Amino acid sequence: MAEAYDPGNIFAKILRGEIPSHRVYEDDAVVAFMDVMPQGMGHTLVVPKAPSRNMLDADPATLGPLFAIVQKIAVAVKKAFDADGVTIMQFNEPASGQTVYHLHVHVVPRFEGVPLKPHSGQMEKPEVLAENAGKIREALAG
Numbered sequence: 001m002a003e004a005y006d007p008g009n010i011f012a013k014i015l016r017g018e019i020p021s022h023r024v025y026e027d028d029a030v031v032a033f034m035d036v037m038p039q040g041m042g043h044t045l046v047v048p049k050a051p052s053r054n055m056l057d058a059d060p061a062t063l064g065p066l067f068a069i070v071q072k073i074a075v076a077v078k079k080a081f082d083a084d085g086v087t088i089m090q091f092n093e094p095a096s097g098q099t100v101y102h103l104h105v106h107v108v109p110r111f112e113g114v115p116l117k118p119h120s121g122q123m124e125k126p127e128v129l130a131e132n133a134g135k136i137r138e139a140l141a142g
């Protein structure tokens with residue numbers, strides 16, 4: 001049986017506005033914000049507002065709207081950073097590398113010959129995250 005959802009997880013706190021994030025997108029069902037330990041420039045997380053630990057316990061009705069926005073963000077980050085490609089990742093439970101237990105999808109712009117940095121590696125400077133968030137918001141708007 002799946003473990004229970006913990007409403008004290010860090011993304012739930014971000015969704016409730018209890019801790020800050022660099023948001024690039026929000027609608028009724030989904031929020032997207034910058035990953036603070038990016039595996040590449042422009043690494044963005046797309047998070048449904050509905051609570052679930054991960055894909056294994058999510059309501060299937062959550063997934064359509066979530067992945068529609070994953071696509072939207074993937075197109076926007078490719079444009080914002082003039083990337084060559086985009087990696088989309090999603091982890092379920094510790095054995096897979098999940099560290100935050102609220103469903104989320106990683107969207108990472110990719111550049112020829114540039115490897116991904118380690119998962120949950122180094123913190124990025126807030127000013128860099130703010131600048132990159134601005135570029136993504138611009139790409140989403142235009």
Ligand code: AMP
Nearest residue numbers: 010034035036037091097098099100120
């Ligand atoms: P996962 O291993 O798939 O659960 O990924 C969790 C991700 O959340 C990692 O890439 C972390 O760098 C990122 N992360 C952790 N805390 C925060 C935070 N406060 N704001 C934004 N991203 C975060």
